[in-house]
Amino acid sequence: MYSPAQTRILHAALDLFATHGVSGTSLQMIADALGVTKAAVYHRFKAKDDIVLAVTEAELCKLEEALTVARAENDAVEARKLLVRRIIDLSVERKGFVRVLQNDPVVIRLLGEHAPFRAFMSELYATLLDRDDDVEARISAAFFTAAIAGTTVSPFVDDIDADTLRATMIELTERMLKLAPLKGARIR
């Protein structure tokens, strides 16, 4: 799919995007991180937008795999549980970039303009929400996607290990999305 040189560029770009945002990252910064010149980068990607596109595509690809696995489930609630867990795993693993995906203005524009991305996001949302979900469920879904994107980079949790973070996020989310009953509580 990508040459070794391209892969190195994408990795460096991902890191820089997460720290400085897309607009705040220049091709010179990417080139410097790799110890090469701008021209070498342009040899592999003919424009900065292509790098942003490739990085975004690569991350969404991981989400797509999660969606495919989830959809193989017969039970809709189980499918949502699986999907949510995998999204949380990804956000912990790829700390920082989920925030970019969901909050960087350039990426947001890209996700809105690029038809395949739009189609994928619709599918993803459809699986996260039942067709006839009520308002609270939809707000919960918005709430939790935003939360997941931001939690891993919060100053509150700098010193908490990844496993604890992951487990607690899963619990909070399932409680919020009503995918599981509250631990130690009972609905009347």
Next chain:
Amino acid sequence: MYSPAQTRILHAALDLFATHGVSGTSLQMIADALGVTKAAVYHRFKAKDDIVLAVTEAELCKLEEALTVARAENDAVEARKLLVRRIIDLSVERKGFVRVLQNDPVVIRLLGEHAPFRAFMSELYATLLDRDDDVEARISAAFFTAAIAGTTVSPFVDDIDADTLRATMIELTERMLKLAPLKGARIR
């Protein structure tokens, strides 16, 4: 505090920052939004950073008022409840900018480097969290601040009115931060 001209600049800048991010917003865009030239903007703020600083300061000021009110409460839990509600109100009222405050790389850098900002954030966090909060409470706090910042701008909730959004966010948050028992549920 600020002249009328300055106030107009800050309002325009706030809008543009929320849409394009700080790095993605040029002084030309701000000037165009006001129908003046760049030089007119520079007459009031000697650098772009000063505009970012002023905008951030103005938003934090609103949070500071909320913090002062909350601290006047005797009961710590009531104080946190008040604070959380006010933060949610602000994020709904000033849709978009809370996301910038918490996610824009330029603002994050500013919040980290500017001593008064750092001090205020510490105070805010101290009120949101008890001194001896456990790990789950801290993750909850991170989770909910991230959630609040992102929810109002989510595509999930585009068509939901502000009041419903606000009320549901308050309920979700209080449930998460364990500030109130679950509606219709009872802890064993």
Next chain:
DNA sequence: GTCTATATCGAGATAGAC
């Protein structure tokens, strides 16, 4: 307070040698 005009710099992007 606002303008025109301009200086300076860094960004994205290309040409062509090795």
Next chain:
DNA sequence: GTCTATCTCGATATAGAC
């Protein structure tokens, strides 16, 4: 695949007139 060199443009920022 990488380099040097260069182009063009837009960005921050300043000078000085009205």
